[in-house]
Amino acid sequence: TQLLEQSPQFLSIQEGENLTVYCNSSSVFSSLQWYRQEPGEGPVLLVTVVTGGEVKKLKRLTFQFGDARKDSSLHITAAQPGDTGLYLCAGRGNRDDKIIFGKGTRLHILP
Amino acid sequence: NAGVTQTPKFRVLKTGQSMTLLCAQDMNHEYMYWYRQDPGMGLRLIHYSVGEGTTAKGEVPDGYNVSRLKKQNFLLGLESAAPSQTSVYFCASGRLQQPQHFGDGTRLSIL
Known part of the structure; x- marks a missing residue:
């Protein structure tokens, strides 16, 4: 059975800080x-990564697909309150x- | 610019009652999906369809039935509702190898 583990489950940081979700x-x-x-609301697609090692940027969000295509990360630079939400990965x-x-x-991004 | 439309948005049922949730998409997508989303459980696939007239079981199909009589519609039925089926239900549509587009969900409570 394929499983995708996301971490952390919850994250609350101050506006302007950086963070990474795995x-x-x-x-x-x-x-x-x-x-x-x-x-x-329903989930809204941010990005799709396909190639191992691929990096995609969406403004302050950087997405990376692992070389072996088994893992991914989402890095947010200078988080804003508008970034607050539930982030889901789907393989x-x-x-x-x-x-x-x-x-x-x-x-949750605190102002 | 409708995309995926779910009706109703909210519903309260008594145990044992039946109901049908409707999903309609206007993007001519072949694939349609029904998920349930529960706290701490993420999105779990109930049933899906790869084309008009075809349906298949997902991860948690028990207690639900589906029909895809028209390409644009995917119906989810509960024949005898149980409290364990209290959840938020999401419909999605898409094409082969393409990301899914989600509706805004139906919040269902079973008393």
Whole structure:
């Protein structure tokens, strides 16, 4: 059974600080997506990474896919209150195209 | 600019009652999914469909049935609701190897 472990589960930091969220597995994925979910809404796609070692940037957010395509990280520089939300990673199976979601990291940025 | 639309947004049921949740997408996506989201459990796949007239079981299918009579609609049914089915239900749609687009969820309480 493929599992995606996200850490930390909860994170509360001051505005302006940097942070990193991790998504780890023992399985290989063909691609990995990061979503952000706000209260009362569905998850919204932030980025998809496909190639091992790939790095993508979205303004202050930097996403990296591990070389072996088993893990990923999300780094936020100079966090803003608007970054508050639930961050979910989702991996697409290497063999069966099934999508597995992590349990999420709940991020709270204090003004 | 509708995307994925879920109805209803909220519902309260008594144990043993039945109901159907409706998901509609206007993006001509082949794949559609039903998830439930519970605190600390992340998103868990209930059932999914890879095309009109086809459905398949996900991770937690027991107590639910689905139908995909039209490409744009995916229905989730609860024949005899149980308190354990209290949750937030999300529908998503997508294409093969592409990320999913989510609706805003249906909050269901079973008393």
